[in-house]
Amino acid sequence: MTRKYKRKKTNINKPLSILLTTLLVSVAFLLGSWFGKNNISYQWIETYANEISSQIRSLGSYFNKDKKSEKLADYHFFDMGQASSVLLKGYDGTTILIDTGRYNDSEPRIIDYLNAEIGIGAEIDLLIFTHNDADHIGNGDLVLDYFQVNEVWMNGMDHTSQTYSRLLDALLKSDAIYTEPKDGYTTEMGAFSIEVFHPLENEKQSNQNDESIVTRITLGDTVLMHTGDVNADVEKRILNEASASLQSDIMVLGHHGSNESTSEKWLQAINPSVAVYQAGVGNQYGHPHREILQLFDNHPAELLGTDNYGTIHIVVNENNEIDIFTEEEG
Template sequence: MKQIVGRLLFMTSILIIMSGCSELEEMLHVEAANGAQKQVEGEAVVSYLDVGQGDSTLVQTEEATVLIDTGRHDQQVIFDHLEELEVDSLDLLIFTHPHADHIGNGDEIIEQYQPDEVWIDGNETTSQVFERLLDALLASDADVTEPIAGESYQVGTLQFDILNPNEELTGDLNNDSISFIMHYGDTSFLFTGDAERPSEQAMVNTGLPLSADIYQMGHHGSNTSSHDFFMEAVQPKVAIYSASENNSYGHPGADALSRVEAVGAEVFGTIEDGTVTIRTDGTSFEVETER
């Protein structure tokens, strides 16, 4: 995997802190319609894992394995998923932001799967979950990077175009979520972590291309995300949310679902569908659901 040199500011801040599936049934075949990217061979499999009220997505290609977020701090179901999907190492581990339902299990994932690189937004919290993550990062050999809007990275045949955050962090953990479009050939995937209206507006204001075939609904499908102006820019064919049944947050929100459906997206969610898997050859894609 291409080596990425992380900014020294992040590791300096770490040192300061440390010193003081069952059978898949339903399938939807869709033609991807974005601009041409790098030529690809073989299949990419993107699994939106059912980790309850948290987030974790696994990306597998012939050349790279990428994990985006690591689920809740109080549930370890992610390890069952990774074992079932035959993961033994990670080329890239992305933490969209340091809330415990996104970085939970992060320390154990780093220790067990030894990622070559880790992306993190640079914000800090005082939670024990976050401090355990920092301990694991310091003990690892992973390169640590803080990607910012406007940058692009190549990870094997995957291209990552960064949309958020800007170089100047706001300090709002949700709105500083690392957000990006991941391209595999002509098929594109948008991830925005828990980004809410302010960062959705900031992404639109950058003028960067936002259209994507598959969109993971921001903030677990909350009404605070997936606003109409943002959906008009993204125009997804498929939208996927990650949430647990009868959660106390009311995820997914009815307004957010309506806004996504209004642009013609087919909606899938871990509550009804379990793990949702996208398979693509870079030209077309299929949606498979666990239930």
């Protein structure tokens, strides 16, 4: 069973409406001129004008129908329990996977999810491990073994866990290009444009969370902000140093909805229409924290979590509408 929300962000048909109005006015002016200079009946003019108006309206409906039927992308925020994994799939077939879930998932759900959404053993253009904690790189080795991954991003900060060691072994065996993107790095990945805001080039953080890769990913007019597990101090640094607006239509709450992330100033700057967090039902950390939920009491964004809704599927449409589908528990 699914629940569907629709949010219209902008009206791209405004130029078409202006064009239709201009044409109708022009037609009326010409008909008025003809009526004054020629022996043409008013009834003929009225019939002719109505016919032109009908044809123009039909043309507008035709274009509107095409626009509404055009899907640009699917964004899947997978239900990974107390873990993270997001799949972005563009209209041109480009796929970006951000994180791969928990190391101790009793069933490697990430493989089943990806098989269903991109095809068995299919191609992943970019795999981003935001940081090397086990709830973000879990089953990353299986993904690298099972799918054709073209490029991998990591933060370059070592970890002592066996999960990390298995991931490195799988990465070395793969043919994937390896990149450690830093603040200021930008690239095009198929239909997607990606900006990186963290980590810094010459400054290491004291823990994995605060060394997370922070990305702002654009497709068409729709923007997604993903911050991994960085805390509010990193958010503040990005806010202070950003040279342009950080506004994004969709945001993933930092650190699964922890009160150490997603400050009020960060939320105001991003100003999303939809906010998503990935957390397990009844998790031991209490995510999402009460303070974060209270932030959204005074913000119009739709707040959705995998603990309440399961996997969250956002469809990005060409007409600047986003459709949201969620699994309902019970």
